[in-house]
Amino acid sequence: MKITGLQVFWMITIMDLGMTLIMTLSPSMQSAKQDVWISMLFAGCLILLVTFFVTNVTVLYPEKDLIQLSHTILGKWIGKVVVLIYLVQWYTITPIVLRQFVDVIQIMILPETPKAAVMLIMLLLIVYTTHSGGIVSIARCSEILGPIIILMVLLAMAASFNNIDLKYLLPVYADSGIGGIAKGTLAPASYLGHSVEYLMLASFLYQPRKGAPYAYWGVITAAFFALIAMLMATITLGVNILPKMWYPFFEMSRKISLFGFIENFDPLSIVIWVASVFIKLAIYLFISSYGTAQFLKIKNWKVMIWLIAPVIMVFAYFPTNVSEATSNYLMNYWVPFALPVNMIALPLLLLIVGKIKQKKSKSVSH
């Protein structure tokens, strides 16, 4: 299984962009108000730093993925603990994303369709993709879907141009203050932080050493589009209504009204957004199956898909309502734990220990 740098770029972009756009604007806006774009800038910078750690870790041992890396760098036991922490992240985020996806579909367009139907279709799709070619088929899908998703975001924004009111951005800074902006940074940063999955993806690259720029550009592209989309949503519907809505970006596309006959644009943007959820879920299914298989030393990782897919489905039923799935998970696990530990501390630890080890081994060999 080998993938190209461009495919990694698209995978990271899609994985980051889709969910950040939809899920983080409200929580971010509730604290940063009209300065949400500043929050987004900070979030982008923070994640670039994370990406810096991550890409440098992968360069240490280019042929190894996260599971092997942490074993090599941190030794058998600590390595296992670190891997477990990541497995927890993957095993919980996948059902949550699936559930959030179902919630969006139910709230916005198909209010009466049973959850199971929507979930099952998505699950079968990602199982099929992952099973048929592993990371290669996911990568190829994202190469095709990526530009379409970007185009959808641009189209939705272009069509909103007649609704804008720039005064919604004023006053800058005064209403939220540094505290509000900092707090508003957390949610988008934690969603953009999916670039840590590059740790798993890098070893599949044809040239793992040259993968770093693609990861950077993936993060930059995602952060940039999320930023202008948030800006656009802010100036179309304003800071009074938007923080109270679940999915502000779709609300913005719902406000679109062109020439008196193009209205209620949201189904189109939702349908295309589903593509980004699909890529994200497929990547997670792949890395959790592949990672678990390696962790448990199972030779045929595809067996794990059949084990994990039902688990995802069952877990996705756990949240009893939309706020448990969307905000509780985000605010109680993802932001306070996954962001500082999985995305910043552990990559940093791997980087530092790995560097020291390599220097030692070099000095020994000399």
Next chain:
Amino acid sequence: MILNRIFFVSLISCLALLTGCWDRKEMDDLALVLASGVDLTDEGQVEITLQIALPTGIPSSLQSSGKAANPIVVLSAAGKDSIDAFDQLQQQMSRRINLGHRGVIVIGEKYARQGFDRILDTLLRSSESRYNSYIVTTYGTTAKEILNSPYQLELIPAIGINKLQYNDYSLSIQIDKFIDALSSFDKEPVTGAIRVTKHGSKQQGFILDKAAVYRSNKLVGFLSGDELKAFRLLTRKFDGIHLTTQMEPPTKKQKGTISVQMIKAETNIHTELKNGKPEVSIYFKAVAKVLSNDTNMDLSKTINRVEERFSEDCHKAIMGMLSRTQKKFKADIVGIGREFHIQHPYVWKKIKNDWNMRYPEISIQLITDFRIERVGRTQAPAQLQEN
């Protein structure tokens, strides 16, 4: 392997084909609501009126002869809140109520004066609700009466209201702007106001010629005539506004009026804090073109005088409108609070909660500047007899 694939493909295609079935809604099982109205009954309940399009009643272009059935159905029911009233309505309808095409929401005056409640939340919460529906308040009548009154230009009266609003012939406000104003501290909501026009005893239709002013969620009054124009000018909703002034005293041949059409209007609101009190200066700049001249002036020479006169007129109208919103309505519909919020954000934090009370007391200065850019094809009126 092949069997496996066939199994997969068939399973996925099955699911893909079946997704629509759970909440499928056929066209002839839907009652497409084009406008809804809200009134207050004497018992204090909410009365919802729906204007529903009947597709079979709309004659196709081929079917020219023969009288078509009425293309709309209007139904009303009262309940504890909108959902309760909708239930009452649904029980008498064989088709499912669908709000996806609702373009207009009509608010009865009595209901609005008592306070806009109970139905407000559903305007955005339901997945069928749309931002681009227009909201209008009735003047001197009920929403029920508006929705029941015939309208001759359109087959469906609701579409008439919708188009009147869409074309900006009068003040037009969409739901999101209304709710945005309601939910913010720095401005008060307004809507267009609609009333029934009557000729003799016969009902003719409706007219949208006023603006309803809200203070918080309660209707407090209406703006009309010059005040409405002034409000639209000041808030840059100037599309299609015509102004007429008495330029000269009437003579035997002419009445001495000049009318212009607005091309551009700009407002700059500057706020200051003096001795802890907000002071506001408004700079209003307008550009217009002359449409009619019933004086014996040659506009190529006297344009400055006309500009001055219009500038004075605007000044008078805008000040009149502002003092009415301050003294009578006590509602900051122009959004002076918003400018204050932007220009003095830290002071605003302290006073935003009682902006409502402060607004009537602030002093407002107004400077108007009126330019006439074009005068049409003629210089002096062509019908003038030259001495």
